[in-house]
Amino acid sequence: MATPQPGATGSSRPRLTLSQWKSFDFFDVQQVQLRDDETRAFFESNAIASVCSGSDSLFLGSDDGYVRIIGPSWKIVRSFQAYDGGARITHMRQVEGTSMLVTIAEDLSSEPVLKVWALDKPVKKTGLPTCLSTVQIGNAKRQFPISAFAATDDLSQLAVGFANGSVAVIRGDLVYDKGTRQRIVHESEEPITGIELRVSPDGAKLTTLFVATTSRILKLVIHGKGQGSPPKTVEDSGCGVGCMTVDRRSGDIVVARDDAIYYYTLEGRGPPRAYEAPKLQIATYGDYLAVVSPPASFPSDMEADSMRRRFGAASAAGSIFSASTFSFLETDLKLVAHSESIISSVQALFQIWGDMFVLTQDGKVTRYHEKPLSQRLEMLYQRNLYLLAIELAQKSGLDAQQQNVIFRKFGDHLYQKGDYDGAMTQYIKAIDSTEPSRVIRKFLDTQRIHNLISYLEQLHENRKATSDHTTLLLNCYAKLKDVDKLEAFIKSPGDLKFDLDTAISMCRQGGYFEQAAYLAQKHGETDLVVDILIEDSKKYSDALDFIWHFSPDIVILIEHCPKDATRLFIEYYTGKYQPRVDAVQVDEASATSGGIAAGAVSVVQNLTHLIPLPYINASAIPTPDSQGDSSKPPEAESSGVKRLLPQVRINYERPAPRTAFSSFIDHPDEFIVFLEACLQEESLGESEKTDVYTTLFEMYLHKAAEQKDEDKRAEWETKAKSLISGNEKPIENSSVLLLSHLSNFRDGTTLVKEQDTRGAIKALRKYGPDEPQLYPAALAYLTSDQKVLAEAGPDELARCCSASTRAG
Numbered sequence: 001m002a003t004p005q006p007g008a009t010g011s012s013r014p015r016l017t018l019s020q021w022k023s024f025d026f027f028d029v030q031q032v033q034l035r036d037d038e039t040r041a042f043f044e045s046n047a048i049a050s051v052c053s054g055s056d057s058l059f060l061g062s063d064d065g066y067v068r069i070i071g072p073s074w075k076i077v078r079s080f081q082a083y084d085g086g087a088r089i090t091h092m093r094q095v096e097g098t099s100m101l102v103t104i105a106e107d108l109s110s111e112p113v114l115k116v117w118a119l120d121k122p123v124k125k126t127g128l129p130t131c132l133s134t135v136q137i138g139n140a141k142r143q144f145p146i147s148a149f150a151a152t153d154d155l156s157q158l159a160v161g162f163a164n165g166s167v168a169v170i171r172g173d174l175v176y177d178k179g180t181r182q183r184i185v186h187e188s189e190e191p192i193t194g195i196e197l198r199v200s201p202d203g204a205k206l207t208t209l210f211v212a213t214t215s216r217i218l219k220l221v222i223h224g225k226g227q228g229s230p231p232k233t234v235e236d237s238g239c240g241v242g243c244m245t246v247d248r249r250s251g252d253i254v255v256a257r258d259d260a261i262y263y264y265t266l267e268g269r270g271p272p273r274a275y276e277a278p279k280l281q282i283a284t285y286g287d288y289l290a291v292v293s294p295p296a297s298f299p300s301d302m303e304a305d306s307m308r309r310r311f312g313a314a315s316a317a318g319s320i321f322s323a324s325t326f327s328f329l330e331t332d333l334k335l336v337a338h339s340e341s342i343i344s345s346v347q348a349l350f351q352i353w354g355d356m357f358v359l360t361q362d363g364k365v366t367r368y369h370e371k372p373l374s375q376r377l378e379m380l381y382q383r384n385l386y387l388l389a390i391e392l393a394q395k396s397g398l399d400a401q402q403q404n405v406i407f408r409k410f411g412d413h414l415y416q417k418g419d420y421d422g423a424m425t426q427y428i429k430a431i432d433s434t435e436p437s438r439v440i441r442k443f444l445d446t447q448r449i450h451n452l453i454s455y456l457e458q459l460h461e462n463r464k465a466t467s468d469h470t471t472l473l474l475n476c477y478a479k480l481k482d483v484d485k486l487e488a489f490i491k492s493p494g495d496l497k498f499d500l501d502t503a504i505s506m507c508r509q510g511g512y513f514e515q516a517a518y519l520a521q522k523h524g525e526t527d528l529v530v531d532i533l534i535e536d537s538k539k540y541s542d543a544l545d546f547i548w549h550f551s552p553d554i555v556i557l558i559e560h561c562p563k564d565a566t567r568l569f570i571e572y573y574t575g576k577y578q579p580r581v582d583a584v585q586v587d588e589a590s591a592t593s594g595g596i597a598a599g600a601v602s603v604v605q606n607l608t609h610l611i612p613l614p615y616i617n618a619s620a621i622p623t624p625d626s627q628g629d630s631s632k633p634p635e636a637e638s639s640g641v642k643r644l645l646p647q648v649r650i651n652y653e654r655p656a657p658r659t660a661f662s663s664f665i666d667h668p669d670e671f672i673v674f675l676e677a678c679l680q681e682e683s684l685g686e687s688e689k690t691d692v693y694t695t696l697f698e699m700y701l702h703k704a705a706e707q708k709d710e711d712k713r714a715e716w717e718t719k720a721k722s723l724i725s726g727n728e729k730p731i732e733n734s735s736v737l738l739l740s741h742l743s744n745f746r747d748g749t750t751l752v753k754e755q756d757t758r759g760a761i762k763a764l765r766k767y768g769p770d771e772p773q774l775y776p777a778a779l780a781y782l783t784s785d786q787k788v789l790a791e792a793g794p795d796e797l798a799r800c801c802s803a804s805t806r807a808g
Contacts, residue, residue, distance in 0.1 A: 194244025
């Protein structure tokens, strides 16, 4: 239970005032026309003592002990005498969904009498409803009027409060008249002003009784765990008679005091809704609390007079001419949904047939019908209260699409005020049912580009973006130079729909070359990637690396155009590359000859532009006349390829030959041609020479091993031997020994031993632990000649034998 809070007094008193509530007229008001003479006469007779509604009927209890039932036509459809001897029916309760009616009559000369009626079971002789049970309500034989009454829906538990401060609980089977038990559960000197029962909905079979007095709110368990315990004080502030009720929707107990409206649960008191005004009577109606307030000049002893009138002591004339204020409050939204002055004092509030009704002391009945939600929202729009309209729509259960209309209206309002951030927040909320172009047009101004980005991002988040939206978003990122967002967006998972050419062009124009290359690569535009890396980023090595690692074009190139491709590589890696001003053009016949070969020719065309043209001087570009020179040899035409225009020498940094090795996999002949050409390049560094010599030596041995013809084999071995002859060879002896041993090339090991026995031993010590296969080759070398063996010595021979044994 929440900590008890002080109510009408103390520092926790709500500070909001009535002026902070917003007033509207959400109800249509109409006085009920009582066209039936009998019914009108009864209402005007001032004989109505109690009112209740339920099961599509209105029940009126009178001073003479009769019950009259009013139908939808506002005509008395049935009446019966419930009590003899002029007993006054002061309280009634109709059990909704059943035909049972509970009545209580008092005459102050005897104990009050409670009866339960079955309205659908008439007695055959009299036609009156069957009385299921009759109970005399005891108050320790003290004659005090009943001030409050409550009952559970199954009528198994009833509570009665008296003006002398006593509370009696009746338990039993009133429907089948199987007996009841009564006991006084609370006594005090404070009059009881309100009683409500709360049955736990969780199946715990716990019934809690809330009791209001003039100075306290209490609660006690009358059934279930905790039954029999003394009442607990919930709050040290009470309420007047008629100012306590229960909200049937939430089960909360509602208490009205002059300063605020309070809500109580089984756990304690919730936050109050400040509404400073005297209150005489309250009732719940849907989301509203109907409140009757006295006029401003109402005497200070309002509560005492209310008690006297409640118990029938006030004069009829005084009641008729006491003006009251009647209001509907929406306490959650701080709305006064309707307010009006009523000349005659209010006798009863009741709801039936979907509307709220007010019965005044002069016998008049007024109907209050809530206006449609659309009309209520329109009233809020007219006052630009869009936040309130959104809250009202959500509380009323308006579907998401209709709520979006309000968000959009709110956004338009904020946009007109110049609150662009706030407007965009609302437009984003309405994004699912708003035409994007309507919003985008508003924010295309560069000064509002941040807002536009937010909207476009949300379109993508909701998967409602088109290619135009994506392109526009990329453009916005570029304009703001927001590289992080641009990077994150284009690399986000999933497929983005946009105009690829426009997006890449935009990135290139904005200087976002890396992002442009990424987009091109992601969408398979290989040529465009190379173009961006070369023309924009000037990253020539990256361009070549991209071709080798991400495209099979280079393999196709060597496969179908081996000579041209190898020549291109030789020129490029020896620093002799010269870009061609005009692209190679394939004639119609060759272009349609098809297949992979045709594609390879296309690759040749692309690779001829690997080095950027911006280095070329404008004067070097041939004129149209030179392009049309008719002196070109006829064989150029017959080949199907136009003669290339004069080439231009440019300077560039020559890459290391090793970077091209992987491109020649499965193409050993072209690889050998490439390596032999690289050997002729004088600018090779020592490490580059070692790479080229060693690799070429390996390729010669590889080709020799493939040959079945001895002459051809000897030819390749001769080439290999030429590479390792002489004292200035750049190949390390260890590599020669290893490769010769693997290829069974005896001349290689012989040359090594003839030239440098000590060098071979030194290389063996250095590389042997990592390449143990060198030891058998070295052992064969050491034992091949007495001179070599003597030069190595017995210790080195023993060490080599031991290592060879371990390696073998």
